[in-house]
Amino acid sequence: MDPLSLLRGLLDTTEDAARALVGRERIRLAVTGLSRAGKTVFLTSLIANLIAAGRGARTLPALSDATGGRIRRVFVVPAGTETVPRFDPEAHLGALAADPPRWPERTEDFSTLSIAIDVERRTSLGGLLPERRLTLDLIDYPGEWLLDLPMLRQDYATWSGETLARFRRGVRAAAAAEFLAFLDALPADAPAEDALAKRGYTLYRDALRACRDAHGLRFLQPGRFLNPGPRGEAPLLWFFPLPEGARGGLADLCARRYAAYLDDQRSTFLDPYFSRFHRQVVLVDVLGALHAGEEAFRDTGDALAAVASIISGANWLERLLGAAPTRVAFAATKADHVPTRARDALAALVEHIAFGARGRAAQSGAAVSCHAVAAVRCTEDAVARLEGQAVAAVRGVLLQDGRGATIYPGEVPMKPPEPDFWDAGLFTMPEFRPPRLDPAGTSGMPHLGLDALLAWLIGDLL
Amino acid sequence: MSGRPTPRVILDEGTAPAPRLDFGWEVQVAPPVPPARGWSTMALIGLGAAVLVLGFSLLEAGNFVAAQFAQAAWLGWLTLAVATAGFGLVFVAIGRELRGYLALGTVDRARAAVARGDPAALRSALAAWQAGLPEGRAKPGDLGNMPINAACALVEAKTLAPIAQDAAALGRAAAVQAFAVTAVSPSPALDALVFGWRGIRLVRQVAALHGFRPGIAGTVSLLRRVAVDAATVAATDVAVDAAVRGLLSSRLAEHVAGEAAAGAVAARRMMLLARAADEACRVLPR
Incomplete structure (x- = not known):
């Protein structure tokens, strides 16, 4: 930790203590998740249900019970002079409630929002004293960028070596065949030609896209290659991993751009948003990973562990300064895609897939818990008859054509599956239409398990 | 794995679109309706x-x-x-x-509409409330065309904030009187009488600012509301009371300040009462 960060940490810790003293705590809740894990919908549902709960609706019964029904009011904190776009839960809710409904598009940029929760004090004189106000700072961002965090602890050579090793095996090798052929044809002392750099970048980016879209892989770096954000594809991105023997001007150029890229990500992404938070929820589309095959399943676990090593793996000084999360929840999202009886298995599976990540979080002193949640419940339980057997399934309305369908999502194992499990082949879960929703969000949104997750995550703070 | 069914999608028969699922969520999460209290025995008598x-x-x-x-x-x-x-x-x-x-029911209706998040009911309650405002009070005007959040902000800025200032001014005037009466009154019993009368008058004055002209029953109802809202400021009051008395309880200070300490506490209570009365009569929760 550099002296400037130490000073900033001390100031932040002092501010936290002063706020706690006057009953005005500010809690930064990091909602982390790889791309398509459902962060935007999770945040929309969390905000809508919290605000409805503040109006007395029983949208989050477990949280309400955990707080003894002391939540008095929940509201969105009015905007100040922030330069970052504001997360717009009304627009997302409106799109989900519209006819035909739309799920949020892939998140392209940051957005933030703060929610204030007024609670009556716990003490016997609670009714007489002014209410406590807990402010939850939330942030939405492109999930792909999260994978840039592990790169911050690697130099260009190390990153190149590890990335190319991954790309030369499994389904990645096939997806990146053209890029690997380009690398093999490149002389070790290739000059610093922009045309070469750009060609290499384009091929590498296309390989990353193919890995993500066709094979469901998640451990794909750098994140801005897949999701360049509002600034588009700047020359800063024109680099790619080179083999160990590369020595020429092109290698130097790529190394310089790699360092500049990391500096830019550190200053715009990591330092402002990920250097300090108090609670963390890690969203994992574990069912999607399971359906995408063995390699995607393992890849998701590796990606989570790599991210957790940066985010949750705080040292003793960071813990002392309160810069490390004290509670980390791992949540399998889209739990409504499996029938009720399989949801416990989903939560158990997320425990296994996040094994590495949980270890890092637990090492840094954080309490860890695993859940299965659906931010918006889109299905109901059903029974299907398949090959003479009655199996538990779910029924929903398909997003694409509005037809009703019963989906058997397959068996959900409680631990990483045995090799023969993967023989069943790949499966793509269709997208469902959300249920009928009130566009004004007066009653929040139907969900599964969100209340238990929040009760565990922030219940002790209220 | 062999022998077990593989994941699959079984489409409903026919091509007609299915209606969106409805879990009856609004009904499930609706806040429990408190049992109707009905008439109390005393009221019936x-x-x-x-x-x-x-x-x-x-x-x-x-x-x-x-x-x-x-x-x-x-x-x-x-x-x-x-x-x-x-x-x-x-x-x-x-x-x-x-x-x-x-x-006074207008206030309840408007606040219930805010709590339910019911813009239509809130608009109608605000219109009824505007109609009852006293002459000369700045009114927000037609709120029909603007989003309900903006309408509430306008009501707050244009009408409720000036009323709160006027209520505070009334509280200060009552405080000066309470201070003076407590300082010169010959007996504590008279203190209490004057304080009680001035307090009720203050509450009625603040209610009049909000367009309410409560009679006896209205005043009793209003005083009950004020008592509830005053509970939130009571702790501050107790602390100030203790601090002032503690500060002035030394023998030297007693000689200097005399009964002024009690007067200061009474004056502060008047100001708090004005604030609590304003809180009780506000059409929108603060």
Whole structure:
């Protein structure tokens, strides 16, 4: 930790203590998740249900019970002079409630929002004293960028070596065949030609896209290659991993751009948003990973562990300064895609897939818990008859054509599956239409398990 | 794995679109409706006594008028005119009481609409509230065309904030009077009497700022609301009371300040009362 960060940490810790003293705590809740894990919908549902709960609706019964029904009011904190776009839960809710409904598009940029929760004090004189106000700072961002965090602890050579090793095996090798052929044809002392750099970048980016879209892989770096954000594809991105023997001007150029890229990500992404938070929820589309095959399943676990090593793996000084999360929840999202009886298995599976990540979080002193949640419940339980057997399934309305369908999502194992499990082949879960929703969000949104997750995550703070 | 069914999608028969699922979520999460309290025993006794007194008075008056008519027509007409005038005034007073009492319901309706997140009901409650505002008070005007959040912000800025300032000014004036009376009053009993009378007057004055002119029943109802809102500021009051008394309890300070300490506490209570009354009469929660 550099002296400037130490000073900033001390100031932040002092501010936290002063706020706690006057009953005005500010809690930064990091909602982390790889791309398509459902962060935007999770945040929309969390905000809508919290605000409805503040109006007395029983949208989050477990949280309400955990707080003894002391939540008095929940509201969105009015905007100040922030330069970052504001997360717009009304627009997302409106799109989900519209006819035909739309799920949020892939998140392209940051957005933030703060929610204030007024609670009556716990003490016997609670009714007489002014209410406590807990402010939850939330942030939405492109999930792909999260994978840039592990790169911050690697130099260009190390990153190149590890990335190319991954790309030369499994389904990645096939997806990146053209890029690997380009690398093999490149002389070790290739000059610093922009045309070469750009060609290499384009091929590498296309390989990353193919890995993500066709094979469901998640451990794909750098994140801005897949999701360049509002600034588009700047020359800063024109680099790619080179083999160990590369020595020429092109290698130097790529190394310089790699360092500049990391500096830019550190200053715009990591330092402002990920250097300090108090609670963390890690969203994992574990069912999607399971359906995408063995390699995607393992890849998701590796990606989570790599991210957790940066985010949750705080040292003793960071813990002392309160810069490390004290509670980390791992949540399998889209739990409504499996029938009720399989949801416990989903939560158990997320425990296994996040094994590495949980270890890092637990090492840094954080309490860890695993859940299965659906931010918006889109299905109901059903029974299907398949090959003479009655199996538990779910029924929903398909997003694409509005037809009703019963989906058997397959068996959900409680631990990483045995090799023969993967023989069943790949499966793509269709997208469902959300249920009928009130566009004004007066009653929040139907969900599964969100209340238990929040009760565990922030219940002790209220 | 072999032998187990593989994941699959089984489409419904036919190609007609299916309706979106409805879990009845609004009903599931609706806040529990508190059981209707109904009439309390005291209220029933009071109402019964009032019906008896008024009913029997009317019957007695009717009999009396009839008896007077039996004696002489002109005497009957005269008695009827007197009875009509007397009962008319009583009914006007009752009507005024009721109107004053029911006007406070506007606040409840508006706040319930805010709590439910019901823009239509809130708009109608705000329109009814605007109509009752006193002459000369700045009103937000037509709120029909703007989003409800903006309408609430406008109501707050244009009307409720100036009313809060005026209420605070009334509180300060009452505080000066309470301070003076407490300082010069010969007995603590008189202190309490004056403080009580001034407090009720202050609450009615603040209610008038919000467009309410409560009668006796309205004032009682208003005082109950103020008591609830005052509970939130009571802790501050207790702390200030203790601090002032602690500060001035030394022998030297007692000689210097004398009874002014008690006066200061009474004055501060008036200001808090004005704030609590304003809180109780606000059409929108703060």
